Amino acid sequence: MDIQFVRIDDRLIHGQVATVWVKKFNIERILVVSEEVTKNPVRKIMLEQAAPPGVFVNVIPPSKLVDIYFDPLFISTKVMLLFTNPHELVSVVKQGVVFPSVNIGGMSFATGKKMLTNAVAVNQADLEAFEYLATKGIELEVRKVFSDSKQQLMDLISKKKLF
Template sequence: MSMEIRLVRIDDRLIHGQVVTVWAKITKVNRILVISDAVAKDMLRKTLLKQAAPPGVNVNVITIDKMISIYDDPIFNTFKTMLLFTNPRDVRRVVEGGVSFDSINIGGMSFSDGKKMITNAVAVNHQDIEDLLYLSEQGIDLEIRKVVTDSKVYMMDLLKKEGMV
């Protein structure tokens, strides 16, 4: 037995507004793990994330290595978990480390230099595409949905349509 992962989400805004609250309600999680080496080192951001937690949900901000090490620990079997990541590279690293799940919800990946917008909320660069391809090859569904009510758009279909894979 390992912790129950109910939702894996990539959103570089992490916990913001009602978005996570609604996902937390629908998935009935009792724990949100924000998995990011950078955020785990940032005391202010950690504090703010914990304060933004939906009612009845505990938030922990942990490193990638920590996630890999606790995944199979029976102490965490009571966790009904949402994993929040800021980018596909970090997700790939936990999967390579033995963490397993079926699908990833992609909420937001901000535009920055060298990235191409593929939806109004998602921009990717070559590194992102490489990591998303890897995740897809592991049999993980990659669906873009900012909010629960959005219809699912499959990342790989979109990348193919854009001629990016």
């Protein structure tokens, strides 16, 4: 599998993803990797229909990503991985899925979370997941849109001292 781009964005496929990021990386297939979304048939259908022309979308659980990551059938497919949270990223990394960087585009505020940027809210469990990914040498960069300047997530975390 030729993973071109990995993004955490709890909105998943929306205007920026469908028009800018897909074109920037010449994506052929978007894999939405989420246990929760696979269990929501309406959301799954909406995401599959939100794909830009010529781009296929599949909604799969993390375990399925691990299975197909090693499948020779997908070796040359240019893929974008979309996650809703860092925890499912950790689960696939622990099972051997490799990628050099993760773009954190949007993590909504919820009870128990604190705002890291205007688009990214985290809790203690999120911070622990990001720390794990950083120890694996994965670049963690925050950019809501492609034209934004990259901000290194771990630098933002250390400056904010959230928890």
